[in-house]
Amino acid sequence: MRQIKKIKVVIAGPFAAGKTQFINTVSEIKTVKTEKRIQHSGERQVKDYTTVAMDFGKIRIDAEHELYLFGTPGQFRFDFMWEILGEGALGVIVLVDSTDPTTFHEARKIINFFQSRFPVSIVVCANKQDLPNAWSPEDIRIALDIDEEEGIPVIPVSAIDKESVKNALLTLFEIIKANLTG
């Protein structure tokens, strides 16, 4: 039996940024979730369940390759999982809830984490752009102190929209391609 080669992309971001939804939207399999009912009362006001280990989605590329999407837990208390999931990844997508500036600083810390440990291509997705009070990607770029020299694009995304999620993945792979050829 021919062994399938795995290509790995990490979907990271603060709590409730929309990582599980992002994977759900494009995965060809039912997303494998490791969710647990939230105990923290503050977090429970946002949603009932949260990822505690990882989410996992998959896209078949050809007979020999599969693209694996690994969603990390959002809370810093699970950052040991980020380290595990980041190993061997081709790139990282960091999702930010554009409607919740309380999480912007956390998003920056997550970018710092991956930048320092896994020097791979990163794309920041300003998620929930379909909501009325969403900050613009440009304002989020400023709030996250993303310097132009960092080479990290901040793009508008709505994780419930397949075309939008596809565009985010394509942006990441185009950057990887540019790095490979440049």
Added chain:
Amino acid sequence: MALTGDLRNFNFVDIFQVIGRDRKSGILFVEWKDLTCAYYVKDGEIVFARPVDKVYRVYTDKDFDLLLSKLRMNEESLPKTIERFLISRLNMKEGIFSFIPGFIKYGREYPVVYPIEQLIVLASRNLAPEEVERKISDEMLLFERVPGKEEVLQKAKLNQMEERILSLIDGEKTVLQIRQMVNQDSLLVDRALYAFLALGLIRRKKKEVKQKQASITLELLAKIIERIRSL
């Protein structure tokens, strides 16, 4: 698009950074516990501040010059409103803000006694330890100066200690080393670094590690891109 949030998590330095960086115009509202204030922003500068009893009333005055004459305000008194309703409140952490871009019509130039760069520095001097930790999160962080920022520096009006901290940033010294060299409360150093970042005077120094060459062929990449497109 509106910018809204809570001052506890997104402080005045952060707000001024976003407003100032791309020179926005509009009105910034802050709902404090005791008062709601409207801050009139023109091209990234706060030109006027006033308390409002009902936010919707602000929307009835779309012409800034007419509003000033209605309130019997002259140009000289504009900076005083900023002192009274903004600068004196930079230490207050509880409030909800929202910035509504556009909307108000500004007819001319207005005096800017407190440039946004100076307001960033003034606001940074009130940051609490848990606030500075959001950006100055690691004492091993390295920062470097961004060239060509003389005008920003001039407007920021740094004090002597802040100038000294800035002079120590060279892309080589860590936050810890700068703290030790300044030999003051580390919170003062961190507040200054936070302000410098917001002003765009400094940036995180990129680590010298070369971005890892992706272990993938161009052919396979092309396949992945084609496959995602066809989803």
